[in-house]
Amino acid sequence: MAFPSAPSTLWSVSLLTILFAAAVHSNIFNDDDPLQPMTSDETVSVGGTVILTCRVAESDNSSLQWSNTAQQTLYFGEKRALRDSRIQLHRSTRTELSISIAEVQLSDEGEYTCSIFTMPVRTARATVTVLGVPGKPQISGFENAVPEGGKVTLTCTSTGSKPPAKLHWYRGDQELEGRPDVVDSDPEEPTYNVSSELTLEVSRSDDDALITCAVEHPSLHPGDKRSEQTLRVLYSPNVEILPQSDLPREGEKFYLQCSARGNPEPSSYLWEKKDGELPPLAKVDGAFLRFEMLNKSDNGVYLCQADNGIGNNQGEYTLLVQDPTAMSTSSGVDHAVIGGVVAVIVFIMLCLLIVLGRYLIRHKGTYLTHEAKGSDDAPDADTAIINAEGGHSGAEDKKEYFI
Structure with missing residues (x-):
């Protein structure tokens, strides 16, 4: 940083700073000295902003001053001494002088000095560490x-x-x-x-x-x-044969798919039938083996070999063609079983209804028997009716009433 033009009073301050530098460095101040300035070290990244703060516990109206690493005065109280737009006054009171430095550069790293012009001059230093920000890896x-x-x-x-x-x-x-x-x-x-x-x-x-x-x-x-x-890794394909369905039935269309994953993708497929030739109605279509009409003679183990130029591998599948008649018979047997179960349930319900009906009829007969019991010993019809309705004594009362 070069010295710009500045008022003569500020030049005088800078000269005083230089003159007192040697004496200041040799002085040791008591920590309890209320006029001893206090600062703190700061760390900032390139391009960031750092704030330097200098404080004293008490003031005797002496001015505080900040100087840079080259002992150039930055601020004397509220007065700017160095024309650098990056450096601004942050706060100035009788007991504090704070400045900010924006867009910090690596060259700003070093010791900054805060001075108070008492007799003798008291100083404190703050070390500014500038971090170089690493570039993207x-x-x-x-x-x-x-x-x-x-x-x-x-x-x-x-x-x-x-x-x-x-x-x-x-x-x-x-x-x-x-x-x-x-x-x-x-x-x-x-x-x-x-x-x-x-x-x-x-x-x-x-x-x-x-x-x-x-x-x-x-x-x-x-x-x-x-x-x-x-x-990106080059490797031979993994091969698996996938059927169109799990129940291939005789007389139906059907296909097998050779599923192969490798890098690069397989470029050729070879279909074979183990221990024999491919059926006449089986057609090779790249990764597919298509059957126009399944027959039990198609049963067997089928092989598919896939090659991608890096290597080759093969998968296998055992085909078992199902008889549709047997499957229908099996289905009929299943329906017969279900019908039998339903018939048993209906039979049990009918039995329960019969038992319940007999029980209800028996209780009704018992009620009628008790109701007619009073007429067995009655001398005439009137007495029998009265006995049936309310007992023997009641009958006598009603007979007197009718007389």
Whole structure:
């Protein structure tokens, strides 16, 4: 930073600062001194803003002053001494002087001095540490797909960090161990370039796997800067034969599908029947074997071999053609069983109705028998009716009433 033009009084202040520098450095002040300025060290990332605060416990109306690493006066009280638009007055009172420095650069790092012009001059220093923000990591070393069982070496590089950044490797959410980071200093800047290598022996499960390189640094939040690389692995196909249905029936159309997954996708399919030739009505259609009309003679083990240029594999399927007549008979038997069960349930319900009816009839007869019991010993019809309705004594009363 160069000295700009400034009022003569401010130049005088700067000269006083220089003149008292040697004396100040040799003075040791008591911590209980109310006029001793107090500061704190600060850490800021490149491009950020830092606030420097200087306080005293008491004031004797002496002015506080902030100076930069080159002992240039920045602010004397509320008066700006250095024309740098990045540096602004944050707060000024009798006991505090705070300034802010925006868009911090690496060159702003160092010791800043707060002075109070008492006799003798008292000072305090604040160290500003500027963090160099690492650049987004770059992954190199992977261009083409790698055959299964082969090795791939990836290199991750991040530049411009201060202090040196740390690099971490991940496959999905699993952290991988790479070689120790290599740190090189930048010849033009007080920053570091960091690189790390990761070597993997790949398998087919690594196809489409996501490899991540993430930067760890005090200036960053976790996950702020990372790069990803998708692996491509070449491997022979896995083969499986899938039937159109689980119950192939005689006389129906039917097909088998050769399902093969590999990288690259299979380019050719070969159908065979184990211990024999393919049936005359079976037609090969790439990954499909189609039967125009199933016959029991089609029973057997069928093989499909898929090839993708990297290798080949085969799957097999045992075909058992079902007799539709047997299936209908079986279905009829099932219906007969169901009908029998329903008949038994109806029979049981009829039996219950008969028993219930007999029970009700028996109780009704008993009631009629008791009702006629009074007429057995009656001398005449009137007496029998009276006895049946209310008993013997009641009959006598009613006879007197009628007389």
